[in-house]
Amino acid sequence: MTALRTGEVAEAAGVNRETLRYYERVGLLARPDRSLGGHRLYPRETVTVIRVIKAAQRLGFSLEEIGELLGARRPGLGERAVVKLGEVEAKIADLEVVRDTLRAAITAGCDDLVACSHTPACPLSS
Template identity: 65%
Template sequence: MNLQTLRYYERRGLLAEPERSLGGHRLYPAEAVTVLKVIKAAQRLGFTLDEVAELLTTAGHRHGRRDAGLQERARAKLAEVEAKIADLRVIASTLRAAVDAGCDDLVACAGQPCCPIPFATIAVGAPDAEAR
């Protein structure tokens, strides 16, 4: 991990500012390595740095509540991921249909009734119920 990332995490409050040597070098405790691993793992699981900060803060203030931290947030993140997967499946299915239909020109294809791409619903951002 580069120094700029460590300093950024310190500024964001994700990592405690370490003590310094007489020469001014940062002296990170062994716990800092664990915190850095937690941050990186949480990011790979889809958590933003703001969410990671909340998880780290909440972990220290749970007071015995099982759902106060990771469990609650993991359930919410899982729901987000599952929704994204469902959207990606619709996208893959639509793209597969476009490939199978031989669509070569978006404008020409959009004008055909047999076009598999739901241009009208994509343009307005509404999900196409039939495509799901």
């Protein structure tokens, strides 16, 4: 197994060097070995771990949650995914209310919030 230096890992995983150092500081990545010259030497699987971290972030998981998923702590991915899905669906429902209210405000011609709030057609006055 050939170890990779920081720049090689960053390039292969599509992140910058500071991201690697940050993930190391917060415990998402194990502290790598060092070369005789003091350079960090990461195992090749670090690239995969970083890709998993980035994919989990795109799914809405926080770095703390990802740390729990990567570690041996429970609950596991399936249970956490169900919880995250519920959170995402709640956010979508909230955003749909915002969208519908904004559409109604546009339709009602609400140019002035204070003036509009005194009219029965204003969706913002309820």
